[in-house]
Structure formats: C-alpha cells, structure tokens
Amino acid sequence: MPESKRQPVIETRGLRKVFRDFWRRPTVEAVKGLDLTVNDGEVFGLLGPNGSGKSTTIKMLLGLLRPSAGVVRVLDAAPDDTRAKARIGYLPEVSHLHPFLTPRETLMYYASLFGMPRKEAVRRTHELLVMVDLEHAADRAVGGFSKGMARRVGLAQALVNAPGLLILDEPTSGLDPIGSREVKDLVCALAQGGVTVLMTSHLLADVEDVCDRVAILERGVLRAEGKIAELLRQPDAVRFEVEGLDEPDAAAVRAELEARTGRRVRQEYPAMSLERYFLQVVARDGQQRAFAMAPFLGAAPADTNS
Amino acid sequence: MTNDAQNGIAASARRIGGVAVLAVRAALRTRTVGALLALLAVCVLVLPGAVKGDGTPEGELHILLTYTLGFAFGILCLATLWAACALFAAEIDSARMQLSAVKPVRAAEFWAGKWLALLALNAAALLAVYTGVYAQVRWRMHRDGWETVEQPVSRYVAHPLLPSPREEARETLDELRARNELPKGYSERTILRALEEKAPEKYTEIPPGRQQAWRFRLSRPLRAGEAVTVRLRFETEYNTRAQVTGICRLGCVETARAVEVPLDDFTLKEIEFAVDARAFGQAPDAGLRTFELSFEHTGDAKHAPGLLLRFRKDVALLTPGGSFWMNLLRAAAVHGSVLALLAAFGLTLSICFSLPVAAFVATVLLVLTMVGNSVVQVVSEEDAKKWSNRAGMLVSRTVHGATRHALKAEPLAALTNGERLEADMLRASLVWNALLLPLLLAAAGCAVLRRRELADAE
Amino acid sequence: MFPHDGQSVARGLALKQVTAIARTTLVEAIQQPIAFLILLSAVVTTLLVPVFQFHRFGEDGRLARDSGLSCMLVFGLVLAAGAAGRTVSGEIARGTASAALGKPVRRVTFLLAKALGVLAVSAFFWLGVLSATLLAERGSAHFITHKDYSGYVTDVITLALSAAGVAAALLVAAARHYFGRRRFGVSAFVGVALSQMLVALVTGFYNRLGQLYPLHGEAACAGCGADHAHAAGWVFYHPELNLRVIPAALLVLCALAVFTALATALATRLSTGSTLAVCAGVLLLGLAGDSLLTGAPFWSGRGLAAGLLPDLQNFWLCDAVARGGRIAWRYVGEAALYALTCCAFFLGAGCLAFRERDLG
16 A cells, blocks of 8 residues: 555544653653654554653554643544554553463453454354463463463463554563564464554564664653664665675675775675574474464454454 | 244343352352351251250240341341352453453343352252251151140231321321420431330330220131231330239120130230130131231239230231241242342342452451341431431431341241241342332442453453 | 581571561562552541541540550451562462572571561561550540549540541652652551551640640649559659550460461462451361360360461450450560461461462
C-alpha cells in the first residue's frame, strides 16, 4: 500500500503525562508533548533508555494511565473504548499471569473476556498453545513456569483475539535467542498478514530486524522518528560485498578504488552474527519450528472482532 | 431484539462468566479456602458437642440452631468481606488487572463477575452448613427423641392488632401535651421519634385482678385438624412469681366460641399452649381467621406480682406454616442476601483501596454497624443528650438508619422460636441486600474503576 | 590467629546481620499504611471508651482499662501476625528473601532477625496503646472527694490532650510528608505512639480538676486512687496514672511476643491470610483452653492441643488489677519465662520449616 494511503492506527498529539504525589504536586513528567503516528500494517519501534517514557506512552495508549494533556486516538477511538480494545492485543513487559491457572485456563479466560463462544475459544486456545510450543505444559500451573515459558503464555494471550493492533512491551525480554528469534519471526509474519505492531525494546538489534519505522524517546521527548533505513543511511559511504574474492584480487580492487576516489578504502571480512551462529549450532529445531509457524500466523485474520 | 443485541448480551454474559470462573478458581486453589472450610466443618460438627446446653431438647436445639448457624454465618461474613476486599485490590496491586483491563470488558462486567463468584461460593458454603445442621437436627430427633420438641417446625405468627408505633407515639405525645407533661429541653419531633422507637419495647403491666384482651387476624385461615398455639412471654418479679395465676380465653370471632385455659405456672418467662381448631366448632367457608385472646390475672392482689408484657412482641398466636426444612431454606436465603451485600461492599472498597486498607475499613464499618444498631436500641434520650455522647449517637443513628432495612430480618431468632420467616421479610431482605444496595455499591465501584489508573510510574 | 577470634568475628557478623535485618523489617512494617491504621484504631477506641458513657456503674476506669488492654491484645495480634506474614511470606514470594540469603546470611539468623523486627513493631505499638490506656483510665469518670467538689469527675483536659496529641501527630506527619517527602505512615505511626507517651508525662503537671501544680497535698490529690504518700506537703509533679496497669500490660506484651514468634514460624510456609487465620484460632483456643481442653488425657487430641497451644489465660490478668489489686513482679517474670519458652518452641519449629523451604 502506498505510504500516503495508509490510515493512522495510533495517533497522539501533544501527549503529556505528569505523575503526581498525594498532594497533587508533580513528581515526574514522564512524557512531554509527544506527537506520534503509527500507520496501518506498520511495525513501529519505540526506543529509548530506561525511564524515557516508552511504557508510560504504551499504558496511555491502552487506557491504563490517563494523559495529563493531549489527545490519544487508537483505532479511531478513545483508548478506553471497548470496541477498540476488542481489536488490540497487548503483551506487557512482565507477563503478570495468574499463577494458579494453567496455560489452557489462562487462554480460555482471556478468550472469554473477548466474549468468544466456548467452541471457538477452545479451538483458538489449542492453536495458540501449539504455536508457542506449550502444548506439553498446557495443564501445569503457570506459577511454576520459567520466565521464558511465562513469556510465551503472555504472547499467546496477546494473540487470543487475532488482533488488528498488537502492542508489545519488551517482547523479547526474558527469552533465549531461539525464543527471541521466534518472536521476531512472528512479528514479521503478523505484519505480512496486515497486523499493525507497536513494540518497545532495549535491544536495538531486535528492533532493527523487524521494524519499518522507529521513534526514539529520551526523558519523555521525541528525539528522532523515521524509517530505519533512512535513519541509518550514511549518504557519503558506499559498501560492496563480494563472495569468493581472493586476497590479490581484493588488493587490486582496493587500489583501483583508492586511485579513483582519492580516499582511503577500508577492507573487511564480515563475520556471521553471534545470534545467527548460535541458531545454526544450537537451535536447528527452533528455526524449523519458527518457519513452520509462519504460514499459520499468516492465516490469522488481520482485523477481526471475535 | 436484533441479532446484534442478542450477540452483545451473549458476549457480555461470557465475559461476566469468565471473570466469575477465574475468581472461583482463585478461591478454590488457595489454602485459605481450605482453612475456611475446615473452620466451618468444626463449627457444624464439633461446636454443638463442645458447647454445654441446659440438658433439655429445647436447649440443645437452641444451641444447634443459634450457636452453630450464628458462628458459621459470622465466619462466612468475615471471610466474604475480606475475600471481596482482596478481589480487585490484589489484582490491581499485582498488575494482573492490567492484562484484563486492556480487554474489551466493561467495569460493570468485572464487578458483576466477581460478585457472582462470591455469591456462588457463599451459596455452596451456606448450603453445606445448613444441610449439616438439618442432618444433625434429624439425627438428634431420632437419637434423643426430640419429636416432642415444638421448635423444629415452622409456624405463622400473628401479633395483636394494635395501632402502629407512629400512631401510638402520636397519641402518647398528644396526651403528654394535654397534661402539660412534655419533657423539657426536647423538641416535639425528638420526643415523637423516641416514643416511636421505644413503642415496640414498651412494657405494660397487668396487675392482679386485671384483664387484658387482644384481637388477632391470622394471615392464613386455620384449617380443621390444625391447632393454634398461644404464646405469652412476660417479665415478673423473681421471688414471688410462683404466686401468679391466670386464665387465658381464646375465642374465635367467626364461630363465637371460646376456649378457657387456666394457667398456674409462671416460673419460666414463657407460656405456650395449643388449642385444636375443632374446639371452635364448625369453621365457615372462609375458615377461622379472627380470634380474640384475653388474659386475666387471677393471682392474689397482696402477694402476686404484676406481669410485664410488650404487647407487640410478647403476645402471639402461632399456626402451622410449612415445614422446618423450608424455613431453614428461607433463613439460608436471608443469610445469603446479607452475604451478597457484604460481598458488594467489599468489592467496592477493594476498587478504592489496597487490600489491607480495604479490609481494615470494611471491618471497622462492620463493627460500627453492629455497635451502632445496638446503641440506638439501648441508649436513653437522657444519655443521648450528653455532649460526650452526641457524636456517638449521631454515628449510631446514621448507621442504624442506613442499615435497618438490610438487617431487619432475624432468621436465627425465627428458627429458634419455630416461627416461619414471613414472605415480605424475605422479599425485603432479598430486594435490599441482594439487589438494591449491591446495585448502588456497584454503581459507585464502577465509577471509581473507570476513573482509576491501573498502572503507576515505573 | 587464635581459634576463638574467628568465632567472635562470626558472632559479631551475625549480630550485625540480625540488627540490619531487624531494623529493615521494623521500618518496612511501619511503612505500611495498615500498621498506622491499626495503631490509630487501637488508640482512638481506647480513648473513646471514657468519652461515650452510656452506662455508669462506678466502674468507668475499669471499663476504660479493660478496653485498652483488649485493644492492645486484639489489634496487636493483627499487627504482629500481619507484619510477620508480610515480611516473611511476602519476601519469599517477592524474591527479596533469596537476595538476602544469597549473601552470607544463615537462614536461622534471617528468621530470628525477622521475628525481632516484628517484635520491635509490636513493642512500639504496645507503648502507644499502653499510654492511651493509662490516659483513658485517668480521663474516665472517677468519684472524688475534694474540698471544692465531691462527685463524679471526668478528666476532660486529659482526654482532650490525648485527642489533641493524636491530631498533632497526624498534622506533623502530614507536614513531614508535604515538606520533606517523608513517608506519612512511618511518621504517623511513631508520632501517634510518642504523642500518647508525651501526654502521659504531661498529665503529671495538673490534677483531675485541672488545677496546675504546685498545690498542697490535700488539694493536689483529687482522688487519684494511688498511695497517698504525698498527702502532706507541696506536690510539684504527680501523674495520677494507674501504674498498676503496667504489669498487666507487660503480660499482654508477652502474649504479643508469643504471637509474633508463632506468626513468623507460620509465615515460612503459609500466606499472610492463612497466618492471620491460624493466629486468630490459636487466640480463641488459647483463651478458651481452660474450659475446652483441660482435664483430657495427654495423648488424646484435646490433651495434645492443651499441651501444644500456649495458655493465653496466663497473660490475661486484667481482673487482678481491679479494686486496688496488684500483679506480683515475680508472676510477670515467670510469665515472661513461659512466653520465652513458647517463642523458642515456635521459632525452633519455624527454623526447621524454613530450612527445608525452596526459595526459588
């Protein structure tokens, strides 16, 4: 879809959040006049150091916090509008699951909150348990789960309604590289299916892998916003990559380039990323599963209200 | 109704059901509920054996019904209140509410789901407790021969036809005014209110030689083969009460026939005797409904003391009114309605405060309600006028005014006396405690929940 | 290095650890709003008894005293059990216990320090409520025979000062919170307790009729009910407080110590709610033990219960203070020894339970 035709899914104008103490005196201004637009079908990354206001912004988008000033529109509605909420999936930074429930019961519970008929809820629960690879632990209490397993349950509950807008707060936090890769693949697959994704992360590599656009917040102020490719492009530098070039040829090419440009040319032997190496060595199964779930995710309805 | 609306209602019901099921699961999977059930089991199974009665079947039955049910109900009240205080507060404190709140669930649906869960748990607990008590009554009736005891029955109660407390208070006020004997320093309104409050508790003396008559209209006509029981309760001087004798005459207005019963044992504070309906002759088509009871104090004027009676409470005609089991069920319904109110109250507090503060406020208000209602009944106007007591009386009267409808029904007293819990009393209890007041509390709770921020600065 | 040097260093370290953990527990416990609310309720209820005089049988002082001690026991139990539950089971749940035990801290040291911290909270609460009880008894109506007046006199000034003390403590706490951003709960908890102690000391400067000292003996003593050694001569300072209440209150403190130990032990395995429920059950059984449990053979259920449960009647001797009675200090000492034994038993059991507890 052309950029200009895309509808804004999230829109904030002059958004401010001031936390106050008991006497109503301001203590922290977490968000300072934020203008943000996230368009339909986009994977949008919200970056920033700790305390930059990312989570506060997300909680205002979800109606968990009330803005001190400014306007928030999510799916063309106010954040506490239940019709909009029906189309949102949310994964918080910490999963906050009920420890006495099993994953199956957890998903059935959240499905019921969407008013889903029981048959459909059972089917959807089963699909999601398969997807997050927790079928074997579906009837064990979540309280005894590792952080990674709890995160998978959290992710499944965020997808229970097949959301049109998915909000992920630090989605890879607590996950091992395999889980992290799977989440990123999942985000890409969802985006291909038309789902709009807003995610925050400290891990810039994660964001770089999956996001179309990013915004960088610092102390509640928007410092930069745009497409990743545009933000990271170095206009005065060009890089070539050639496979199978031997040392003499490489030296000749470098000399030729230096002669033509009159500048020094740097020669590198690129290494595989540690993540890719780890996945190759350790996680062949994981990769296969991650790829296997892509078609299923692609089949998820993009914009449905159960 | 359109399909959309029907789907909307069904989806809403599913959401409420989901919230309720979660709350029930949370309750059943914690040790606290196990401890509560153990405590209830001790109450029902051990307490009746541990508390020593007076050896009479009536005394044993009194313990079984009053102590066991009273303790179990008290435990359930506190458990319901505190559990309700935990339901929202704990979920908000642990941030679990954040996950639920971003789903398309209305504040009222959250509230209703949790309230229904508490209702269901309480219904199950009450049913178990009442069934246990009923089983014990049947067993003791069989083992100890309690068939002779009259209390495990259910009887309609008819009180004398008297002017309403307000009318009586107004008459008394007019008389006092005419005699220029109105107490100084009080407004007429205060005196009227005091007279009205005290009217049901007002004792009238029947001295030796005096006769007093009352007229009754039964709510349901007496059938042939049934018996009408006369009940007189009284206070009298302790040392000389053996000198009291009297004659009771019970007459049926429809058939103009009366039965005379001489009474000579006033050593206990209550006399009951039954008269067969056949004694009043052939009943008309409409049945026997209007009765006149008179009591003549025939004791020696020099030695016998007078009898003190509260006409509205102490004189009654009792007629068969269904089974004891049904009366137990009615009592359980009244108790259930009070628990429903407490659950609603706790839930709303739970939205406003953290768990410890909500539980504390709830307990303080519960104690205040109990104390306030007692204070209003026992304090004299003289005491209430003191500067130091004014604030206390203001609080007590406010609490009494706010809760008197909710706490009007006294199911345990009715069960112990073998009195049928009246339908209007039951209805009032259900409407006030399980409907109107919870609705009011739900509205307040939902308004706060909608405005409350469910996350904080991290 | 001599071998005992190492031991003494280890002992010193353990002592430092106990002090640090106990201090943290104390501060954490009184930071909770509920701790302040419980103290406030106990103090206000105690002070209200002499104010609302619906019945007067010449025993207003006794009523005030008994109510104060009852509040001390019941509210104190809730405070101790709640604080122990929160600090032990709460820390296990939150993972802060693992963080502490990740350091070279022994589990026994950790648990004992927690119990000491909670006991310190109870002791602070006890001081506040004891002061309020003494003030309530002094403030309640007493029959006095005095040259100016004979009859029932309510010491309105003392009651007003006590109420003002509570109000002042709340205002100071609010001001500290507003200006210094100090925690309201901590300031209010400490303030309310201190205010009552302070007012108890101030009452020594005037008599029940509100006459300021110095006064001559006969005029000074307005039916204080104490020994009248001061009957002659000038009196400059005479707190007309019934100090015979102190031994009775010390016995209640012993009971609170037992409950603190019991709650700390239970909290190693149970949630706060369950700990509170069990403690309430032990309170009821302990008070009713005389009538329910005595006389049964030791190896019967009732006999075992009688043997294992603390006999709380040993700590409830309010009646002994009535009509000029005194509780012998020797008895208080023996009761304290009994309480210490109970504490050792419960904490020993708690340490065993905690040793086997997974903290992951």
